[in-house]
Amino acid sequence: MSRLNLTTQRKAILDLVQSCEDHPTAAEIMERLRMNGHQFAYGTVYNSLRYLTDAGLIRELKLGETASRYDGRTEDHYHIVCKKCGRVDEVLSAPPADWIREVAAKTNYDVHHSQVVFEGVCYSCKHPNA
Amino acid sequence: MSRLNLTTQRKAILDLVQSCEDHPTAAEIMERLRMNGHQFAYGTVYNSLRYLTDAGLIRELKLGETASRYDGRTEDHYHIVCKKCGRVDEVLSAPPADWIREVAAKTNYDVHHSQVVFEGVCYSCKHPNA
DNA sequence: AATTAAATTTATACTAAGTCTAAATACTAC
DNA sequence: GTAGTATTTAGACTTAGTATAAATTTAATT
Ligand SMILES: [Mn+2]
Ligand SMILES: [Mn+2]
Ligand SMILES: [Zn+2]
Ligand SMILES: [Zn+2]
Numbered sequence: 593m594s595r596l597n598l599t600t601q602r603k604a605i606l607d608l609v610q611s612c613e614d615h616p617t618a619a620e621i622m623e624r625l626r627m628n629g630h631q632f633a634y635g636t637v638y639n640s641l642r643y644l645t646d647a648g649l650i651r652e653l654k655l656g657e658t659a660s661r662y663d664g665r666t667e668d669h670y671h672i673v674c675k676k677c678g679r680v681d682e683v684l685s686a687p688p689a690d691w692i693r694e695v696a697a698k699t700n701y702d703v704h705h706s707q708v709v710f711e712g713v714c715y716s717c718k719h720p721n722a
Numbered sequence: 723m724s725r726l727n728l729t730t731q732r733k734a735i736l737d738l739v740q741s742c743e744d745h746p747t748a749a750e751i752m753e754r755l756r757m758n759g760h761q762f763a764y765g766t767v768y769n770s771l772r773y774l775t776d777a778g779l780i781r782e783l784k785l786g787e788t789a790s791r792y793d794g795r796t797e798d799h800y801h802i803v804c805k806k807c808g809r810v811d812e813v814l815s816a817p818p819a820d821w822i823r824e825v826a827a828k829t830n831y832d833v834h835h836s837q838v839v840f841e842g843v844c845y846s847c848k849h850p851n852a
Numbered sequence: 853a854a855t856t857a858a859a860t861t862t863a864t865a866c867t868a869a870g871t872c873t874a875a876a877t878a879c880t881a882c
Numbered sequence: 883g884t885a886g887t888a889t890t891t892a893g894a895c896t897t898a899g900t901a902t903a904a905a906t907t908t909a910a911t912t
Binding site for chain 1: 784786802804805811812813814815817818820821822824825826828829830831832833834835836837838839840841842843844845848
């Protein structure tokens with residue numbers, strides 16, 4: 593509940609994540625920061641990513657891989673992973689409200705949130721010679 | 723592609739996972755095996771869980787927690803996690819085919835599979851005094 | 853049955869991702 | 883400017899899981 597405090601490090605990490613076309617892991621973020629001339633402590637990168645996630649400025653994605661990925665897009669959306677090349681693309685269609693209501697009714701839960709990860713083969717991997 | 727080989731250890735672990743009402747982690751499985759009088763090496767439990775998962779006899783669930791959970795139910799189904807007490811319940815309604823088709827069309831992927839994890843508050847946590 | 857070969861288990865070392873700690877810096881409020 | 887709070891840093895530590903190599907079990911061959 594305390595007010596936002598964007599230090600140099602946090603700002604640089606926020607800018608970087610927001611500028612990414614993809615969904616980098618913490619390790620990839622550190623690598624890119626280094627390439628941009630920054631050199632922050634290992635722990636600071638993790639602390640900042642958590643801080644920015646808690647502040648709602650970025651999102652942490654747990655896609656079932658060993659490492660979390662980070663996303664500059666904060667609107668609710670989902671992801672699809674190519675099992676051939678590993679790329680992660682956006683899924684902007686939300687699950688139908690009817691289905692969510694049905695799940696809530698059948699499980700007796702208040703459903704607050706859903707994480708959806710699709711798995712499949714992307715266009716480039718499907719058409720390798722195009 | 724080799725034929726199934728259920729050793730004593732693998733069989734005991736399969737039986738245990740299939741008998742569970744819940745979705746135990748590897749650590750919980752080891753603990754329960756020990757309580758049932760078994761004493762297998764740490765690595766054997768992990769190896770067996772992988773073997774059984776690859777053989778399609780059990781399922782590995784990656785629900786975004788730090789450890790995988792295992793599931794004796796092998797039909798396609800989904801899960802809902804209570805953010806108060808941590809319990810994991812079954813979700814047996816599948817996402818509507820229309821929605822999956824829409825996702826495939828918009829992303830240009832061949833969609834093979836989807837992982838869905840709902841998050842919310844379970845009945846007991848909602849009605850604590852009942 | 854004895855011998856060889858292949859698969860599995862075991863104990864233990866190692867890895868990867870992330871958290872924790874305590875000292876050093878930086879920022880705020882007075 | 884001083885005191886107090888927040889953050890960064892370096893490095894130790896934790897957790898979940900994998901890799902390795904020797905020992906054991908199982909299967910195949912003579
Ligand atoms: Mn995204
Ligand atoms: Mn289940
Ligand atoms: Zn691909
Ligand atoms: Zn609950």
